[in-house]
Amino acid sequence: MRRSAAWLPIMAVCLFLITSVRSEAALIVYDDRDAFIQALQGQQVNSDNFENLENGYYADPILRGEGTDFEYSLSSSSIVGLMAEDLLISTTLPKSVIQLASDSAQAIGGEFTLTDFEGHPIHGDMRITLQDGTIITRSVTGSSVFIGVIGVGESVTSLSVGAAANAPLLTVGSMVIAVPAAGTLPLLCLPMFCCGRSRRSRR
Incomplete structure (x- = not known):
C-alpha cells in the first residue's frame, strides 16, 4: 500500500502534463535541417531521397514507405500531377502546389526549390500552408531551402508548399519523416526548448 501511495504524486503530474498538452497542441515550423533533426532526438526518423523512385510522370499521388510506420504521400494541386527525375520530384505546371500527407507522422520536412x-x-x-490553415511566406534566393514541421501533442497530417507568385515550378527532395519511437511518449514539451521559426498553437 505504501508503494502504491508513493506513486500517486507522479501519476498526478503525468495526468497534468497529458491534459495540458492536449490543450496546447502546436505545430513548430523549422527552416534549419540540423535543428529540425536535433529536435527529433528519441523519435524514429527516416530519410527518403527517392532513390528507388522511377523517373517519369505521376498523375496519381506518389506513395512512399508503403506499409511502414513512415508511410506518406506526395501529390500536386494540378491534375497533371508530378514528375520524378534525378532524385527530385517537381510540379509540372505553374502555380501548382506540392501536397504532403501522412496519417500519423510526428514530423515532415524536405528541401524545396523554386525553379x-x-x-x-x-x-x-x-x-507554406499548415494543416490548421496557417499560411507562412518564405523568401528564397535561388537555392533550396529546408521546410520542416513538427507536431507537439498532435500528428502532422498535411503540409502544402507552393510559389507565392508565378514561379514556374517547385521541386522537393531529401525528405525526412519521423514517428514516435515505440515505448516513448510523443513530443510534449518541445515548444519550451526549441527554436522553431514559427509556431501555431490552439487551445
Whole structure:
C-alpha cells in the first residue's frame, strides 16, 4: 500500500502534463535541417531521397514507405500531377502546389526549390500552408531551402508548399519523416526548448 501511495504524486503530474498538452497542441515550423533533426532526438526518423523512385510522370499521388510506420504521400494541386527525375520530384505546371500527407507522422520536412522550366533555381517567395490553415511566406534566393514541421501533442497530417507568385515550378527532395519511437511518449514539451521559426498553437 505504501508503494502504491508513493506513486500517486507522479501519476498526478503525468495526468497534468497529458491534459495540458492536449490543450496546447502546436505545430513548430523549422527552416534549419540540423535543428529540425536535433529536435527529433528519441523519435524514429527516416530519410527518403527517392532513390528507388522511377523517373517519369505521376498523375496519381506518389506513395512512399508503403506499409511502414513512415508511410506518406506526395501529390500536386494540378491534375497533371508530378514528375520524378534525378532524385527530385517537381510540379509540372505553374502555380501548382506540392501536397504532403501522412496519417500519423510526428514530423515532415524536405528541401524545396523554386525553379524555371529548365530546372534552374530562381528567386521568389514560397507559400507554406499548415494543416490548421496557417499560411507562412518564405523568401528564397535561388537555392533550396529546408521546410520542416513538427507536431507537439498532435500528428502532422498535411503540409502544402507552393510559389507565392508565378514561379514556374517547385521541386522537393531529401525528405525526412519521423514517428514516435515505440515505448516513448510523443513530443510534449518541445515548444519550451526549441527554436522553431514559427509556431501555431490552439487551445
